[in-house]
Each structure stands twice: as structure tokens, then as C-alpha cells.
Amino acid sequence: MSPIGEFRSFFKTDPGLTHLNNAGLSPINIEAEAVVHYWVERYRREGMFCDAAYLEAVDNARKQLARFLDAEPGSIAFFQSTANAVSQIAFHLNLKPRQEVIMWDQEYGSHLYPWQEACKRAGADLTLVESDPMMATPIEKLLAKVSDRTRVIAISWIQFQSGAISDLKALAAFAESRGIWTVVDAFQGIGVLPFSFRGLGIDAVVGGSHKWMTSPVGVGYLCIKQERARQLIPHNVGAYTFGTCEDPTDLSCTPKQDALRFEAGSKQVLEIIALGASADLIQRCKVETIQKTALDLAQKLSDGLRALDYQITASNGERQMTPIVNFSPSEKSPLKTVDAIIESLVKNKTSYARRGPGVRVAPHAHNDIKDVENFLSLLKGR
Numbered sequence: 001m002s003p004i005g006e007f008r009s010f011f012k013t014d015p016g017l018t019h020l021n022n023a024g025l026s027p028i029n030i031e032a033e034a035v036v037h038y039w040v041e042r043y044r045r046e047g048m049f050c051d052a053a054y055l056e057a058v059d060n061a062r063k064q065l066a067r068f069l070d071a072e073p074g075s076i077a078f079f080q081s082t083a084n085a086v087s088q089i090a091f092h093l094n095l096k097p098r099q100e101v102i103m104w105d106q107e108y109g110s111h112l113y114p115w116q117e118a119c120k121r122a123g124a125d126l127t128l129v130e131s132d133p134m135m136a137t138p139i140e141k142l143l144a145k146v147s148d149r150t151r152v153i154a155i156s157w158i159q160f161q162s163g164a165i166s167d168l169k170a171l172a173a174f175a176e177s178r179g180i181w182t183v184v185d186a187f188q189g190i191g192v193l194p195f196s197f198r199g200l201g202i203d204a205v206v207g208g209s210h211k212w213m214t215s216p217v218g219v220g221y222l223c224i225k226q227e228r229a230r231q232l233i234p235h236n237v238g239a240y241t242f243g244t245c246e247d248p249t250d251l252s253c254t255p256k257q258d259a260l261r262f263e264a265g266s267k268q269v270l271e272i273i274a275l276g277a278s279a280d281l282i283q284r285c286k287v288e289t290i291q292k293t294a295l296d297l298a299q300k301l302s303d304g305l306r307a308l309d310y311q312i313t314a315s316n317g318e319r320q321m322t323p324i325v326n327f328s329p330s331e332k333s334p335l336k337t338v339d340a341i342i343e344s345l346v347k348n349k350t351s352y353a354r355r356g357p358g359v360r361v362a363p364h365a366h367n368d369i370k371d372v373e374n375f376l377s378l379l380k381g382r
């Protein structure tokens with residue numbers, strides 16, 4: 001079997017559905033499904049007798065995710081959502097009045113709003129840098145706004161509406177020597193594009209389970225340099241901030257020194273173990289192979305849309321750098337309104353998202369060329 005054939009063999013979706021909203025919610029892979037079934041059954045049959053084993057499985061999931069992100073297991077904290085992971089940083093790095101946080105003007109709410117609120121509470125300024133035409137996000141433009149008041153640069157690696165990509169290496173190189181915090185929401189890239197936390201040198205990355213990682217909804221995570229983790233006081237505090245549920249309570253205990261200090265109590269075990277299994281699967285199938293296939297499909301999709309006279313929000317030029325395609329009708333396109341496009345997609349059970357200037361579709365490597373062809377045939381308006 002070809003490497004991509006192997007990856008596809010882990011997806012078993014209902015016939016008649018076309019999954020093109022992988023930037024929203026991807027179908028999950030069958031290894032993730034299997035570990036959830038396995039642990040549900042063990043909980044039913046064994047109760048307390050599987051206590052140590054499930055904790056070990058969570059530990060293993062942390063190692064699997066760490067391997068996948070190229071980070072230390074102790075750099076990773078699990079949360080329930082990306083918003084929670086961002087909030088841990090935004091509300092606890094002790095922002096001061098007049099300090100500044102810089103972001104793009106097209107960030108997703110779970111990344112934007114915690115920073116907006118943290119700035120409001122601290123009397124700090126939130127600066128939103130205007131994207132280029134076509135919603136492009138060239139990092140030089142953002143870095144040109146940095147001043148001696150800039151405390152944090154918080155941006156998405158890949159923007160959720162447009163698929164615009166920012167150069168994280170250039171960001172880290174600029175910010176590290178100036179002591180500016182770099183916080184990156186990488187939810188729209190991790191799982192489909194290669195990523196190395198160690199290699200990049202950014203301070204912190206947040207992401208989650210249910211898009212390109214093809215895992216169940218319910219996990220947000222923070223991956224943070226250990227020296228930066230120690231600069232943040234934990235937002236949530238409980239037994240696991242200090243030790244485990246086995247430890248006697250002790251009012252003089254001190255928090256853990258690594259990112260595990262941010263996990264206060266019991267966790268969403270099933271979803272975390274599934275995320276670990278998904279990270280392992282994607283690593284085994286090679287993210288570079290997945291990337292190539294997803295980008296090829298996205299390219300065929302955007303070329304096909306152009307040939308039908310739809311307008312592409314080509315943030316990164318005409319060559320797809322990410323699998324996200326945002327398109328709109330034009331005077332010459334067969335379907336003339338966004339509503340007409342959506343009506344056709346809904347009728348034909350093709351998932352999509354209405355985002356920013358138009359409609360967003362985002363093929364993953366579990367899609368195949370037939371999905372793209374079916375989609376394009378719907379856009380012909382016949």
C-alpha cells in the first residue's frame with residue numbers, strides 16, 4: 001500500500017459525505033476511536049483497578065504529543081480548549097500598564113479575546129496589525145510595529161479564515177534577543193504541516209485536537225519553554241499543581257516546575273489518550289507525506305475554482321502553502337452568491353465553513369481526488 005493509502009485506511013466515514021471542513025472539524029481516525037473504546041471498557045470493567053494504568057496512558061499521550069511537536073514532555077500542559085491554554089499565558093505573565101501585545105487583525109476569537117481581556121485588565125494596549133491585501137500576513141510588516149513597549153507577539157501560524165501563513169522562524173529570531181514573548185496559535189497547521197518546537201525557538205505554542213490532528217474534540221494544549229513556564233503562576237490550582245491525588249495536603253507545598261503545574265486536577269482522559277494516538281499515527285504515516293497530499297488536493301481545488309471564475313483569497317499567492325482555500329463568487333462564476341454556493345454544498349452533503357470574505361474549504365490527506373472533483377462539479381451550478 002502507498003504511504004498515503006495507509007493513512008487513508010485509518011478513516012472510515014459514512015458513504016455520501018464529503019469532508020472538506022477539516023479546518024473546522026475533521027473526521028477522527030480509527031486508532032483514536034479504538035483507544036477511546038478501549039478505555040471506556042476498562043473503566044466499566046475495572047473501575048479503580050485501572051487507576052494507575054490510565055494515569056500511565058495519559059503520561060504516554062504526553063510523550064507521544066511531545067515527540068510529534070519535537071518538544072520535552074514536561075513542556076506540555078493539557079487543557080480543555082485552546083482558549084484555556086491562551087488564557088493561562090495571557091492572564092498570568094503580569095502585563096503592566098502601557099505594555100503592548102501585538103497580533104494580526106484576523107485572529108480567531110479563542111486567541112484574540114483572552115489577550116484583549118488581559119490587556120483591558122492590565123491597562124496594556126492591544127495592537128492589531130492590518131493584514132496585507134488578500135489577507136496575507138508577512139511577518140516583516142508585523143515586526144515593523146514592534147516598539148520598546150512590546151511585551152508579547154501573539155499570532156496564529158496559519159490564519160483560520162484565509163490560510164495565510166506567518167514565518168515563525170523569523171518571528172523567533174527577532175523576538176528572542178529582545179526578550180519579547182512569542183505565543184503562537186498553531187491549531188490550523190499542526191497535523192498537516194511539519195512542525196518543530198525545538199527548531200523554531202518560540203516561547204509557547206497552543207493547539208488542539210479536532211482539526212488536522214483528526215482526533216476527538218475536547219483537548220487544548222500549551223507547549224512552553226520551561227523557563228517561560230516558571231515565569232507564569234498557574235491560573236487553575238489543585239492537587240496536581242503540586243503533586244498527585246495520593247499526596248497528603250500540605251499548605252507549604254510548592255508548584256511543579258514544568259508545564260504540568262498548569263494542570264490542576266483530573267483530566268479528560270479519553271480525549272487526551274486519543275490525541276496521543278493520533279499524534280503517533282500521523283508521525284508513523286509521516287507528516288511530510290500528509291502535507292504533500294493535502295497541498296496537492298488544495299491546489300487542484302483552488303485551480304479548479306479559478307478556472308470556473310471564482311475568486312480565491314490567495315493570501316500566499318497562487319501556489320497553496322496551506323490546505324485552506326477561501327473563495328467567493330464573481331460576476332462570471334456559475335454560482336453568483338455565497339448563499340447559492342452554500343445551498344449546493346449542503347444539498348450534496350459537502351462540509352464547508354462560511355468564513356471571512358467567502359466560503360472556506362480545506363482538504364486533508366484523508367480526502368482524495370474524487371472529493372475535489374465532486375466539489376468542483378457542484379460549483380459548476382448544474
Ligand SMILES: Cc1ncc(COP(=O)(O)O)c(C=O)c1O
Nearest residue numbers: 081082083108110160185187208
Ligand atoms: C486558529 C484557531 N485557534 C483555536 C481554535 C479553537 O479554539 P478552542 O479550542 O478554544 O475552541 C480554532 C478553531 O476553532 C482556530 O481556528
